[in-house]
Amino acid sequence: MHNVQFWGETLRLLVELAATAAFALSGIMEGARKRLDAVGVCVVGFLTAFGGGTLRDLLLDQRPFFWVRHVEMLWGVLALCVLAMLFLRVRHFALTEKAIQWPDALGLGLFAATGVHQALLLELPALVAVLMGLITGVFGGVLRDVVCNEIPTAFHDHRPYAVCAFVGGWVYVGLWQMDAPGWLALVACVAVTAGLRALALWRNWQLPAWRH
Amino acid sequence: MHNVQFWGETLRLLVELAATAAFALSGIMEGARKRLDAVGVCVVGFLTAFGGGTLRDLLLDQRPFFWVRHVEMLWGVLALCVLAMLFLRVRHFALTEKAIQWPDALGLGLFAATGVHQALLLELPALVAVLMGLITGVFGGVLRDVVCNEIPTAFHDHRPYAVCAFVGGWVYVGLWQMDAPGWLALVACVAVTAGLRALALWRNWQLPAWRH
Amino acid sequence: MHNVQFWGETLRLLVELAATAAFALSGIMEGARKRLDAVGVCVVGFLTAFGGGTLRDLLLDQRPFFWVRHVEMLWGVLALCVLAMLFLRVRHFALTEKAIQWPDALGLGLFAATGVHQALLLELPALVAVLMGLITGVFGGVLRDVVCNEIPTAFHDHRPYAVCAFVGGWVYVGLWQMDAPGWLALVACVAVTAGLRALALWRNWQLPAWRH
Numbered sequence: 001m002h003n004v005q006f007w008g009e010t011l012r013l014l015v016e017l018a019a020t021a022a023f024a025l026s027g028i029m030e031g032a033r034k035r036l037d038a039v040g041v042c043v044v045g046f047l048t049a050f051g052g053g054t055l056r057d058l059l060l061d062q063r064p065f066f067w068v069r070h071v072e073m074l075w076g077v078l079a080l081c082v083l084a085m086l087f088l089r090v091r092h093f094a095l096t097e098k099a100i101q102w103p104d105a106l107g108l109g110l111f112a113a114t115g116v117h118q119a120l121l122l123e124l125p126a127l128v129a130v131l132m133g134l135i136t137g138v139f140g141g142v143l144r145d146v147v148c149n150e151i152p153t154a155f156h157d158h159r160p161y162a163v164c165a166f167v168g169g170w171v172y173v174g175l176w177q178m179d180a181p182g183w184l185a186l187v188a189c190v191a192v193t194a195g196l197r198a199l200a201l202w203r204n205w206q207l208p209a210w211r212h
Numbered sequence: 213m214h215n216v217q218f219w220g221e222t223l224r225l226l227v228e229l230a231a232t233a234a235f236a237l238s239g240i241m242e243g244a245r246k247r248l249d250a251v252g253v254c255v256v257g258f259l260t261a262f263g264g265g266t267l268r269d270l271l272l273d274q275r276p277f278f279w280v281r282h283v284e285m286l287w288g289v290l291a292l293c294v295l296a297m298l299f300l301r302v303r304h305f306a307l308t309e310k311a312i313q314w315p316d317a318l319g320l321g322l323f324a325a326t327g328v329h330q331a332l333l334l335e336l337p338a339l340v341a342v343l344m345g346l347i348t349g350v351f352g353g354v355l356r357d358v359v360c361n362e363i364p365t366a367f368h369d370h371r372p373y374a375v376c377a378f379v380g381g382w383v384y385v386g387l388w389q390m391d392a393p394g395w396l397a398l399v400a401c402v403a404v405t406a407g408l409r410a411l412a413l414w415r416n417w418q419l420p421a422w423r424h
Numbered sequence: 425m426h427n428v429q430f431w432g433e434t435l436r437l438l439v440e441l442a443a444t445a446a447f448a449l450s451g452i453m454e455g456a457r458k459r460l461d462a463v464g465v466c467v468v469g470f471l472t473a474f475g476g477g478t479l480r481d482l483l484l485d486q487r488p489f490f491w492v493r494h495v496e497m498l499w500g501v502l503a504l505c506v507l508a509m510l511f512l513r514v515r516h517f518a519l520t521e522k523a524i525q526w527p528d529a530l531g532l533g534l535f536a537a538t539g540v541h542q543a544l545l546l547e548l549p550a551l552v553a554v555l556m557g558l559i560t561g562v563f564g565g566v567l568r569d570v571v572c573n574e575i576p577t578a579f580h581d582h583r584p585y586a587v588c589a590f591v592g593g594w595v596y597v598g599l600w601q602m603d604a605p606g607w608l609a610l611v612a613c614v615a616v617t618a619g620l621r622a623l624a625l626w627r628n629w630q631l632p633a634w635r636h
Contacts, residue, residue: 031579037631039586040579054483059266061275063485064548071549078551085634124276125283127290142359147566149575151361155243155252162251207249210297271478273487336488337495339502354571363573367455367464374463419461422509 019107022100024049027144042081052140109193112137112165116172130169137165158207160200168193231319234312236261236289239356254293264352321405324349324377328384342381349377370419372412380405443531446524448473448501451568466505476564533617536561536589540596554593561589582631584624592617
């Protein structure tokens with residue numbers, strides 16, 4: 001039993017690290033595309049990696065922030081920024097973007113689950129909890145795009161992204177209300193979110209646009 | 213007496229609902245104009261409707277947020293987004309914009325009053341209270357424009373908007389300091405703000421621009 | 425001894441006032457350049473002057489905000505906005521920009537020091553403290569540029585700015601951990617930050633850009 005829990009925790013940590021790196025990389029590449037200087041690239045990397053979770057903690061009034069409790073994640077992202085600036089070239093971008101799609105989708109599910117979980121612990125209503133999950137998963141990317149002076153990709157590229165986290169969030173809430181064990185709700189939320197995202201990318205689903 | 217209070221409360225609630233709907237609609241239409249997808253339109257609608265009040269609660273350290281206490285407002289705006297996407301067409305925009313001018317002006321006054329009121333309850337200085345009212349009334353629209361990659365309308369269209377809330381806020385502070393009853397301060401603040409806004413639109417007042 | 429402390433406090437206050445005015449002026453000029461109306465120019469001035477410190481206080485959960493404790497700073501910036509709109513013309517901008525470079529550099533150092541100091545008082549890790557200093561010094565300008573629909577200057581003009589505050593912040597942390605007196609850490613942080621900034625401007629240092 002303890003063994004299962006240990007492996008569960010380890011797996012969760014691995015997904016979290018991979019997802020944080022994926023988010024940071026998407027920020028770094030966006031910064032590079034916009035021809036920011038070294039400082040700008042780093043800041044956008046940090047904003048993308050930690051922005052969503054920080055906004056969640058701000059809204060839920062949770063201190064210390066998760067990156068204060070795990071300051072090694074800050075060092076990790078700083079190292080990643082430096083390494084990326086040394087070794088990542090523009091010709092690697094397309095490849096990197098393909099490579100980070102999976103950790104990004106898993107991270108979207110995991111971050112949504114942590115947001116929903118924290119809000120449910122504070123006994124917030126179900127819809128609020130799901131929105132907190134959404135914010136945790138999506139607003140890192142939104143801040144990245146706002147700072148880079150773009151309309152957020154999540155809002156106009158017509159590929160389902162936030163919607164996957166929205167559905168996954170409701171799965172988490174449903175299992176929580178049925179008193180399912182925590183690991184099951186977590187796994188189900190991640191699986192549904194990442195699965196939907198994978199399906200959407202594979203089948204090229206399009207979100208409805210405004211009808212004119 | 214109780215009857216008066218009941219009708220007062222009901223009227224206040226009606227204005228609040230109408231104003232929230234008006235704010236959400238202005239976000240939805242801005243999102244549609246920017247050709248966002250369904251998710252983007254909803255998010256911008258939510259940001260516009262709840263952004264100002266949320267920022268006020270964040271700055272004043274008030275929890276739970278007003279939309280956590282009134283979660284039915286979240287459901288209402290969600291329903292409004294879906295209905296708008298189903299039934300609102302671009303050819304209706306001009307008409308809708310005209311129709312929401314009045315609830316928007318009333319809402320500006322009401323939201324400014326709630327911001328001023330909360331700040332005064334916390335015994336903050338008068339100028340801070342007025343600024344909180346301004347933020348509550350105006351920053352929903354500012355966030356809408358920032359996310360849609362525009363310079364905020366409130367800052368460059370030269371039509372008095374924030375200024376009306378600023379004046380209305382001082383009216384509220386003045387009456388509060390004269391120990392006037394709460395409903396009087398509220399009504400006066402809303403009347404002055406919305407009245408000034410209406411006058412400004414009717415007489416086509418222009419804010420001074422920078423002189424070059 | 426008391427005399428020294430008194431003069432130290434007075435000097436600190438003078439630098440803080442000069443820096444706040446410099447930050448506000450940079451916001452006012454950016455707003456004027458973007459042809460905002462009177463309200464927009466004022467709001468951008470306020471955002472630039474108080475945005476960084478407010479974000480620091482929000483993240484560190486410090487209330488009341490520094491501009492609530494020193495409400496006369498709000499009045500001062502308001503007066504500055506009005507005076508600037510009356511007397512500052514576009515032909516004065518280049519001169520003003522040159523004139524505010526020094527208070528701006530000193531302010532960057534001072535604000536960074538206050539951010540680091542507050543975070544260390546809360547026993548946050550060193551890297552977090554340095555980032556708080558950076559945020560305090562730099563995010564006023566970032567908010568100014570985001571609201572004016574520009575990519576933040578601090579992120580893409582290739583002139584060291586945030587980096588100076590980053591180094592200065594580490595100096596503060598180092599002296600703090602060696603139990604140096606507070607005024608020494610403050611002076612050293614300001615001197616290193618402003619000195620580096622001055623050197624960078626003088627020698628025309630360039631931050632590395634992304635290599636393509």
